[in-house]
Amino acid sequence: MTTPLHSACAYRAQLLYFVADPATLEDPTEAVRYHSDGLLLVNEQGQIQACGDWAELAGSLPPDTQQVDLSGKIIMPGMIDTHLHFPQTDIIASPSSGLLPWLETYTFPTEGRFGDSEHAREVAGVFLDELLRNGTTTALVYGSVHRQSVDAFFEESHERNLRMIAGKVMMDRNCPDYLQDTAESGARDSEDLIKRWHGKGRQLYALTPRFAPTSTPEQLAACGELARAYPDVFLQTHVAENKDEIKWVSELFPNNRSYLDVYDSFGLLRPRAIYGHSIWLDEQDRARMHDTGSIAAHCPTSNLFLASGLFDFQSIRNSKVLHTLATDVGGGTSFSMLRTMNEAHKVARLNNYHLTAASMFYMATEGAARALDMQGQIGTLAPGAEADFIVMDPKATPLMARRSTMLNSLEEQLFMLALLGDDRCIQASYSAGRCVHQRDH
Structure with a gap:
């Protein structure tokens, strides 16, 4: 209350x-x-x-x-930021040659510390201070694989009476041993966190498989079961961010038509499902996102920093896919949604699309609220x-x-x-x- x-x-x-x-x-x-x-x-x-x-x-x-x-x-x-990682607060602006080396060099070692509740809560406080200093009052936030990280984040947010959405990363392969859960433990921890935090005060939960390469088919299937059991929770992950990542996914899931199709095959496309980046989608992918009410979160500062690619505004809008803006801290280089708009405008121009200021402010407020099924509540x-x-x-x-x-x-x-x-x-x-x-x- x-x-x-x-x-x-x-x-x-x-x-x-x-x-x-x-x-x-x-x-x-x-x-x-x-x-x-x-x-x-x-x-x-x-x-x-x-x-x-x-x-x-x-x-x-x-x-x-x-x-x-x-x-x-x-x-x-x-403002509403629809994709960012609170454990990456302290590695923002870390140099790297690309997404996958950046994960191995900075992200995974840093996230290894978040099993310590005291450390997690201290970073969560800094993270929330930065959001508020930059005018962001709601965000969709990734924790680490440790459930303690999400407890710490929600405790800090709940004390401040903020409207936040967050989830425990689910990751049972292709990562350091100290960051692995299992299909069973990841689902169990996620369900426990849903029961504890979803709807408590102003806190909301998001199922959070990190991305397809770090989850086995068994884990993605378990996530799909939770998504069906709790239809009002959110779901967040990454898709089609980087060409090397896409190639890796095609090797891990050779029977799926596309990266997005991997998630679709486990029932993970639906309203309140937010897909970070969504750069390298084809026409069939975009049609499927539209038909399922799934959301593409555009992360321009991160996409430029890691040279992942240019978000295709024209195709996304032609396909009527729900889309929002996001900082993607710490791959993203600023907590500011204003600076994110700055880069989004330039990315659009490089793809011969004029993104108006009114559209950008809409995407960061009312547009994000509508995409998240929270119209009339925030934004x-x-x-x-x-x-x-x-x-x-x-x-x-x-x-x-x-x-x-x-x-x-x-x-x-x-x-x-x-x-x-x-x-x-x-x-x-x-x-x-x-x-x-x-x-x-």
């Missing part, structure tokens, strides 16, 4: 959120709700009670309402939603302040934030109506 606030609170600022995908409308501005002088009212239960123009709502505020003037700032929904400022929101300073740096004097549209404003912004733009982050990050002035 959400701890009640002392009283309702009204915030005065510019307000911005989305009600549709701008890329699907003839007039993209109809997808946006923008109030240049707005009022956001948050009730004692940490939910949004009202959102609109200050002039229309201010006169009807309850008499004991606290009022916070943030004029000149922008309030928008907290919006609409009344009834959980009050997870951020306060953005569009003049956070001297260059941004100067550029702000020359903007002629909301698209230009958002594009400037995406291309020039980073954690300095996040003045504050709120979770369930409580301030959980305040930028040090």
